[in-house]
Amino acid sequence: MANSGNVGGFTKADWKIVADNAGYTTPKAAAAAAQQPTPDLDLDPGPDPGNAAPAGPSAADIQKMINDALTADRAAATGRKNEEAKAILTGTFSQWGGMEGVIGDLDRLIREWGNNIDVILAKIPETATYQTRFKGLVDLRKKGVTDIQNEGQYLTMEKEYRSVFREAGMRDFLGADGTQSQFDAIADLVANYSVSVDEVRSRVNDAARVIADTSSETINAMRDFYGIDTATLTEYVLDPVRTQNKINTIANATLLGGGARRSNLNIDVSTAESLADLSGMQDANVGQYQERFSQASVLRDATARLAGIEDSQISDSEIVQSQFNTDASSMSKVKGLQSRERARFSGGSGITSSSLATNRG
Numbered sequence: 183m184a185n186s187g188n189v190g191g192f193t194k195a196d197w198k199i200v201a202d203n204a205g206y207t208t209p210k211a212a213a214a215a216a217q218q219p220t221p222d223l224d225l226d227p228g229p230d231p232g233n234a235a236p237a238g239p240s241a242a243d244i245q246k247m248i249n250d251a252l253t254a255d256r257a258a259a260t261g262r263k264n265e266e267a268k269a270i271l272t273g274t275f276s277q278w279g280g281m282e283g284v285i286g287d288l289d290r291l292i293r294e295w296g297n298n299i300d301v302i303l304a305k306i307p308e309t310a311t312y313q314t315r316f317k318g319l320v321d322l323r324k325k326g327v328t329d330i331q332n333e334g335q336y337l338t339m340e341k342e343y344r345s346v347f348r349e350a351g352m353r354d355f356l357g358a359d360g361t362q363s364q365f366d367a368i369a370d371l372v373a374n375y376s377v378s379v380d381e382v383r384s385r386v387n388d389a390a391r392v393i394a395d396t397s398s399e400t401i402n403a404m405r406d407f408y409g410i411d412t413a414t415l416t417e418y419v420l421d422p423v424r425t426q427n428k429i430n431t432i433a434n435a436t437l438l439g440g441g442a443r444r445s446n447l448n449i450d451v452s453t454a455e456s457l458a459d460l461s462g463m464q465d466a467n468v469g470q471y472q473e474r475f476s477q478a479s480v481l482r483d484a485t486a487r488l489a490g491i492e493d494s495q496i497s498d499s500e501i502v503q504s505q506f507n508t509d510a511s512s513m514s515k516v517k518g519l520q521s522r523e524r525a526r527f528s529g530g531s532g533i534t535s536s537s538l539a540t541n542r543g
Contacts, residue, residue, distance in 0.1 A: 260297070267297040278337060279360050283311030314362070318369030325373070336372075342379045343368050349383075350390040355416055375422045384426055388433035389416045391465060400440030407439060407451040408432060427463065434458035434466035441468040442502060445475035447482065453499040456508040478505035485519040 239247075268288050275281035284306060295301050306312050313320050319336045322329070330336050344364075347355045357363035371382060392404060393412050405411055410418050419429045435454035442449045458466060482501040496515060503509035504516035 263297045264292050267292060267299050267302065270299060271302060278315070278333065280315040280362060280365055281311060284309055284315075287311070315365060316369075317366065318372035321369065321373035330372070339372065339379060340365075340368050343371060343382065346379065346383045346386055350386045352386065352390065352393075352416065371420070375420055377420065377422060381426055382420065385419045385429045386416060388429050388465075389419045392433050392436050395437055395440060395468075397440055397444070399443035400436060403439030403443060403454070404436040407436060407454060430463055430465075431455055431458045434461055437468050438466055438471055441472055442475050442478075442498075445472070445479045447475060447479055447498045447502055449499045449502050450497075453502055453508075456503065457506055460506065460508070474505055475502070478502045481505060481516070481520075485516060 271288055272285050275285050287309060288302075291302055291305055295305055307316075307320075316333060316336060319330055319333065330339060344356065344359065347353060356367040371377065375382075377385070392400065392415060396412070401412060404415065408418070419432065424432075435451065435458040438457045439449060439451070439454040442454070457471065460466075478498075478501050481504075482496075482498060485496055485501070496519065500509070500512040500515060503512040507513060
């Protein structure tokens with residue numbers, strides 16, 4: 183910078199003072215210093231760098247802090263939504279029963295698929311727990327059967343099945359409520375037996391009628407006729423190869439066979455079923471048959487005497503069929519024996535008054 187009389191607000195006299203203060207002790211040195219160009223000084227150099235205040239955050243630092251805060255807020259919101267979805271789904275699955283395994287998988291499912299409840303519900307059927315719990319519904323879908331469309335309808339049907347067996351006094355037949363054994367038993371009824379709730383109710387009621395009659399005669403008749411006992415009767419009548427008509431006949435025939443045996447009549451299954459047919463699809467009232475069984479027993483004893491004399495055979499079944507008019511051949515055979523019995527044991531000797539007169543003559 184060129185020298186001037188007044189540079190930066192300083193005169194030459196001022197600069198002389200500065201020179202003197204700077205240690206220029208000789209007049210020549212001070213004069214020389216005074217003649218030097220005035221430096222372009224920063225009169226407000228700011229704080230001493232050795233004691234400088236910390237620099238403020240940079241723009242990048244500020245943006246990072248904002249991003250971190252937003253990320254934390256989003257994570258907190260997602261966490262709340264995850265918990266809400268888990269609570270809703272847990273409540274739903276708890277009502278279904280048997281879904282404890284899926285409830286335990288909810289955290290994993292939410293991590294994998296998010297907290298959209300509809301999405302989670304769509305993924306639930308893929309779990310092993312669901313396929314075990316709703317085996318009947320899964321099997322129906324595999325067969326293409328869409329009568330039961332969702333879990334709600336399936337659960338309603340389960341409830342109806344349980345009611346059927348409770349009403350019949352066989353509460354534990356399907357297994358204890360809420361157990362996997364009960365779920366499996368109902369799945370068999372739904373998918374393997376393919377019988378409706380109403381038909382199950384009819385079949386179970388027929389079985390219950392037999393089970394209620396615990397007389398040895400009835401139990402023996404059931405064993406001899408069908409090779410089953412009361413412990414397996416319900417499973418037997420639920421078998422899908424049998425129709426409801428057949429099940430009703432089996433129940434009636436077993437009860438009537440037991441009734442006949444109480445009158446000491448040992449009839450065969452064919453005869454018992456022919457008697458059962460007399461009731462059609464109605465429940466046979468064994469008490470109404472019992473009097474005729476007693477009459478048939480008396481008839482059997484009477485005709486047996488002549489059958490023994492003639493060295494012929496007549497069975498209890500033929501006697502009963504004749505008594506109830508269910509077999510024409512048996513009716514004819516019994517009537518023939520009755521007729522010959524009356525002729526043979528009527529008390530007539532073949533001697534008449536005319537023959538006596540002839541003898542006297």
